[in-house]
Amino acid sequence: MRQDHAETTSGSTACPKGKRAWWRFARSKDGAAAIEFAILAIPYFLIVFAIIETFVAYTGEQLVGNAVDTMARKLRTGNITVGHNPATDKDRDQFRQQFCNEISILIKCSAQEVATPDKLWLDVRSFTSFAQIPTTVPRNPANSTYGELDTSSFAYSPGGPKTINMLRAYYKWDVMTDLIRPYISNVRPTDSSRPYYFLIVETAAFQNEDYP
Numbered sequence: 670m671r672q673d674h675a676e677t678t679s680g681s682t683a684c685p686k687g688k689r690a691w692w693r694f695a696r697s698k699d700g701a702a703a704i705e706f707a708i709l710a711i712p713y714f715l716i717v718f719a720i721i722e723t724f725v726a727y728t729g730e731q732l733v734g735n736a737v738d739t740m741a742r743k744l745r746t747g748n749i750t751v752g753h754n755p756a757t758d759k760d761r762d763q764f765r766q767q768f769c770n771e772i773s774i775l776i777k778c779s780a781q782e783v784a785t786p787d788k789l790w791l792d793v794r795s796f797t798s799f800a801q802i803p804t805t806v807p808r809n810p811a812n813s814t815y816g817e818l819d820t821s822s823f824a825y826s827p828g829g830p831k832t833i834n835m836l837r838a839y840y841k842w843d844v845m846t847d848l849i850r851p852y853i854s855n856v857r858p859t860d861s862s863r864p865y866y867f868l869i870v871e872t873a874a875f876q877n878e879d880y881p
Contacts, residue, residue, distance in 0.1 A: 719849040726842050726853065726867055729775055733840050734871040736771035740764070741836045741873035744793070744827050747880030753829050761825040765791060768838070776840065790820055790839040795828030802835045802874050815857040818868060830879045840869040 743749040749764065750757045759767070762783055768791060769778035778789060796802055808816035818839055827834050843866050844850045854865035 715846065715848045719846045722844065722846045723849060723853060726844070729842055730869045732772050732775050733838050733869050736768055737836055737838050737871040737873050739771055740768055741875055744834060744836065745875045745877050747830065747878065750829065751827055764793070764825060788841045790818065790823060791825070792823040792837045793825045793827050793834070795826060795832045795834050797833065799833055799874060806870055815855060817856060817858055828877065830877055833876050835872065835874050837870065837872040842867040842869055
């Protein structure tokens with residue numbers, strides 16, 4: 670009697686093998702974390718890369734600003750001149766090389782970049798008054814919010830003692846992360862083969878000292 674009862678009870682609670690396998694699969698949480706991570710990994714890393722790239726871009730901007738201040742001080746004090754003193758005279762390429770040395774910790778300039786600007790542009794000019802110094806970024810087409818940089822007016826012609834001068838540096842910083850490219854880029858080339866980029870602009874306006 671006991672044996673029959675046990676068999677009846679066992680038979681009433683047992684499940685077919687197929688159902689038991691499906692039930693274990695449905696209840697199993699093995700690998701759930703890996704699947705969730707795979708789903709969230711792409712947006713997560715995009716955000717991380719965007720944060721890092723934004724930080725590095727603005728660090729580069731600060732570096733270019735420091736270089737402008739340093740080179741402007743050398744012009745203002747007569748440590749760099751043009752056609753004034755053979756000991757301090759520097760031509761355009763020599764000046765560009767010195768500027769590149771100032772930013773070399775993060776931005777590298779090749780010999781070709783020094784001779785033929787592609788990313789780094791320097792505009793060094795003398796004016797009769799501070800009011801004549803341009804206050805806007807020259808773009809092509811003119812007055813365009815996101816137009817290409819217009820370099821046609823750029824020169825290397827600093828004045829001598831007591832003259833009013835401007836040193837302005839432009840650097841085309843490539844933005845690699847698609848997520849932030851539309852938000853920090855301020856130049857959007859019409860040529861679709863070139864991506865949007867962040868144009869770093871730093872300016873120093875000063876009057877040279879009355880150096881000998």
